[in-house]
Amino acid sequence: SYVLTQPPSVSVAPGQTARITCGGNNIGSKSVHWYQQKPGQAPVLVVYDDSDRPSGIPERFSGSNSGNTATLTISRVEAGDEADYYCQVWDSSSDHYVFGTGTKVTVL
Amino acid sequence: EVQLVESGGGLVKPGGSLRLSCAASGFTFSSYSMNWVRQAPGKGLEWVSSISSSSSYIYYADSVKGRFTISRDNAKNSLYLQMNSLRAEDTAVYYCAAGVAFDYWGQGTLVTVSS
Numbered sequence: 001s002y003v004l005t006q007p008p009s010v011s012v013a014p015g016q017t018a019r020i021t022c023g024g025n026n027i028g029s030k031s032v033h034w035y036q037q038k039p040g041q042a043p044v045l046v047v048y049d050d051s052d053r054p055s056g057i058p059e060r061f062s063g064s065n066s067g068n069t070a071t072l073t074i075s076r077v078e079a080g081d082e083a084d085y086y087c088q089v090w091d092s093s094s095d096h097y098v099f100g101t102g103t104k105v106t107v108l
Numbered sequence: 109e110v111q112l113v114e115s116g117g118g119l120v121k122p123g124g125s126l127r128l129s130c131a132a133s134g135f136t137f138s139s140y141s142m143n144w145v146r147q148a149p150g151k152g153l154e155w156v157s158s159i160s161s162s163s164s165y166i167y168y169a170d171s172v173k174g175r176f177t178i179s180r181d182n183a184k185n186s187l188y189l190q191m192n193s194l195r196a197e198d199t200a201v202y203y204c205a206a207g208v209a210f211d212y213w214g215q216g217t218l219v220t221v222s223s
Contacts, residue, residue: 001170031209033209033210035153035210037153041215042203042213042214042215042216043145043153043203043205043210043213044213045209045210045211048209048211049209054211084152086152086153088153088155088210090208095167096155096167096169096170097143097155097158097167098155099145099152099153099154099155100152101152102152102153
């Protein structure tokens with residue numbers, strides 16, 4: 001089955017840039033979606049189709065995808081960005097959605 | 109305003125059954141594929157099942173295939189998940205989510221499987 005691997009945690013100072021990776025075999029050939037989940041809340045879509053943002057999501061959130069790694073970049077990090085982040089793809093070989101292992105972003 | 113409201117969760121014994129519902133409003137439900145995602149306590153997100161807009165395509169995670177059944181009623185703007193032969197490892201918050209990219213999410217309903 002298809003596996004998506006994320007670093008368990010990323011720490012970043014306010015105003016700096018956080019980069020969250022999502023590794024998967026030839027993930028560059030798939031569309032990657034990213035979700036933000038704050039404690040006790042439902043996930044929120046922050047990037048879809050590798051690099052598009054839903055309405056209402058700040059431009060500080062951006063995505064890229066190439067080769068075996070997709071990346072969610074959060075620029076000018078704010079305290080409110082502290083959350084768990086998950087990547088997701090559709091694996092057409094198994095007809096399954098797959099979520100990444102999740103990354104906890106801590107704002108120092 | 110888009111709303112997805114799950115219901116039907118609760119405490120059930122191993123081997124028991126539950127039916128979850130998800131009531132949708134604020135968007136054209138019949139145009140969206142729908143999904144169930146679960147999250148065990150302290151764990152990550154796990155995709156459970158998806159159904160296309162017209163119910164033509166249905167998919168299940170291996171962990172629930174043969175035990176869970178997803179369905180929808182576009183006339184009632186509702187999504188369902190029939191869960192049978194429940195196990196302790198099915199204990200989780202169950203979310204419904206709309207779209208191919210999961211654009212909209214409900215707040216979740218807790219399912220606890222315990223004797």
